[in-house]
Amino acid sequence: MPSRFISSSAVSAPCMPLRRRVLLAAALWPMLRVGQVQAQSKSARVVIAGGGWGGLRSAAALRQLAPGLRVTVVDRARHFSSSIGSNRWLVDHAGASAPVQHEYGALAAARGYRFVQAEIKGIERAARVVHTSAGEVHYDWLVLAPGVEERWQDWGISDPLQRARAQAEVSGALGGAAQLPALRARLQAFRGGDLVLALPPAPYRCPPAPYERAVLLAWWLKTQRLPGKLIVIDPNPLMPAYRRAFNDTWREQITYLDHARVHQIDLDKRSISTDMDDIPFAAALVSPPQQAPAWLAEAGLLSSASDLWGAQDPLSLRSLVDEHVFIIGDAAGRVSPQFGHYPKTAHVAAAMGEMVAAQIAGVVKQASWPASVCHVLTGVAPESGIRLEIDYRRRGDGFLMQEIRQQQQADPLAAAAAWAAAQYANFL
Numbered sequence: 001m002p003s004r005f006i007s008s009s010a011v012s013a014p015c016m017p018l019r020r021r022v023l024l025a026a027a028l029w030p031m032l033r034v035g036q037v038q039a040q041s042k043s044a045r046v047v048i049a050g051g052g053w054g055g056l057r058s059a060a061a062l063r064q065l066a067p068g069l070r071v072t073v074v075d076r077a078r079h080f081s082s083s084i085g086s087n088r089w090l091v092d093h094a095g096a097s098a099p100v101q102h103e104y105g106a107l108a109a110a111r112g113y114r115f116v117q118a119e120i121k122g123i124e125r126a127a128r129v130v131h132t133s134a135g136e137v138h139y140d141w142l143v144l145a146p147g148v149e150e151r152w153q154d155w156g157i158s159d160p161l162q163r164a165r166a167q168a169e170v171s172g173a174l175g176g177a178a179q180l181p182a183l184r185a186r187l188q189a190f191r192g193g194d195l196v197l198a199l200p201p202a203p204y205r206c207p208p209a210p211y212e213r214a215v216l217l218a219w220w221l222k223t224q225r226l227p228g229k230l231i232v233i234d235p236n237p238l239m240p241a242y243r244r245a246f247n248d249t250w251r252e253q254i255t256y257l258d259h260a261r262v263h264q265i266d267l268d269k270r271s272i273s274t275d276m277d278d279i280p281f282a283a284a285l286v287s288p289p290q291q292a293p294a295w296l297a298e299a300g301l302l303s304s305a306s307d308l309w310g311a312q313d314p315l316s317l318r319s320l321v322d323e324h325v326f327i328i329g330d331a332a333g334r335v336s337p338q339f340g341h342y343p344k345t346a347h348v349a350a351a352m353g354e355m356v357a358a359q360i361a362g363v364v365k366q367a368s369w370p371a372s373v374c375h376v377l378t379g380v381a382p383e384s385g386i387r388l389e390i391d392y393r394r395r396g397d398g399f400l401m402q403e404i405r406q407q408q409q410a411d412p413l414a415a416a417a418a419w420a421a422a423q424y425a426n427f428l
């Protein structure tokens with residue numbers, strides 16, 4: 001079969017009414033190149049490691065674009081669980097429903113791919129095999145979409161038993177949607193005292209999500225008449241969209257510590273030590289630094305031993321060291337020395353899944369960049385919310401441009417629901 005070539009032409013950003021337009025960064029990325037997918041058999045085996053937003057979108061698109069390919073999704077869970085809308089559900093805001101869940105077996109049968117429920121243990125790239133708790137899975141093309149792993153060890157919790165205890169007692173459930181029900185149960189049992197919300201340093205998944213959560217928790221403390229404060233420990237600068245909520249609307253409920261880094265958590269004393277102070281807590285939702293799962297590093301798929309994320313081409317999303325491997329979604333690494341990573345959002349993960357499927361299917365005529373859309377609440381009672389859009393294009397001289405747009409939504413809950421429904425229709 002002829003080899004496939006992806007055009008390098010940039011796609012121009014859509015033109016739409018802008019409330020705020022920020023041209024964030026322009027940077028020449030030395031490894032920016034156009035991917036060329038090798039000739040492949042029509043019945044090649046595609047293995048998708050991780051059945052989240054990126055993996056399932058990729059699987060569904062592959063089945064549509066190249067029905068002859070043998071597509072297998074591997075995930076440790078029995079269900080696909082989404083995190084979208086979970087912040088509202090955690091505090092029962094305005095009748096919020098539980099986040100979407102779908103059984104993988106039923107999805108696989110409906111969409112026409114194979115599902116293997118198993119823990120991925122590692123990858124042997126030379127033999128093109130994924131080692132799992134259910135045995136070996138062989139591939140011709142491997143799409144890595146495993147999301148993130150939390151680095152509890154950075155906060156002094158290295159022992160596996162302690163880690164399990166931290167996850168059960170203080171986790172903010174940013175590691176994965178499967179942890180959300182336990183977090184909700186902890187909040188329901190909360191009767192007052194200081195509640196700590198600790199953010200991870202960037203890059204982390206869904207950057208506005210912890211701020212939205214803080215606003216909802218402040219509203220919840222007030223409306224439930226729970227005594228105590230929400231203490232937000234943030235190593236990053238506060239997102240401008242939340243300045244008013246934190247400094248004005250909810251200042252009675254929120255104590256915001258910006259540029260504050262957590263050093264250690266003492267689960268017995270129920271205390272968090274930061275660069276500023278030791279902060280005792282009655283309950284906590286903490287989210288340690290994130291990285292791509294450790295088995296990517298073991299398979300040599302990072303750009304250096306000190307890097308924490310996959311190393312892939314920004315446009316083709318192919319691994320920089322193995323042309324049979326693609327890295328997508330939250331696990332993907334830097335794409336620009338200036339602005340760093342694509343945002344780790346569900347929208348980007350799905351867009352990447354689609355881009356990779358088109359390449360493997362050999363149907364790419366013109367390359368497209370991923371885009372991000374994120375709907376978040378910035379205010380509660382009354383609700384206000386924004387749609388954050390991020391687009392990419394390459395300038396004529398090779399610079400990768402990131403453009404961020406922010407738009408107030410007249411009906412933020414309806415807008416978020418419409419966005420999510422359109423996305424789910426593509427892979428659920």
Ligand SMILES: Cc1cc2nc3c(=O)[nH]c(=O)nc-3n(C[C@H](O)[C@H](O)[C@H](O)COP(=O)(O)OP(=O)(O)OC[C@H]3O[C@@H](n4cnc5c(N)ncnc54)[C@H](O)[C@@H]3O)c2cc1C
Binds near residue numbers: 345
């Ligand atoms: C609380 C919360 C709220 C969020 N809100 C939003 C939002 O409003 N909007 C938005 O755009 N994004 C949001 N996000 C982010 C969004 O969920 C992620 O960006 C998106 O899920 C990334 O997709 P992914 O495919 O890269 O990873 P995931 O969707 O996390 O999928 C990874 C999959 O890999 C599996 N896996 C990992 N390791 C292994 C292994 N060793 N063996 C087997 N299986 C494995 C996991 O079980 C999982 O199913 C939120 C995230 C959280 C946690």
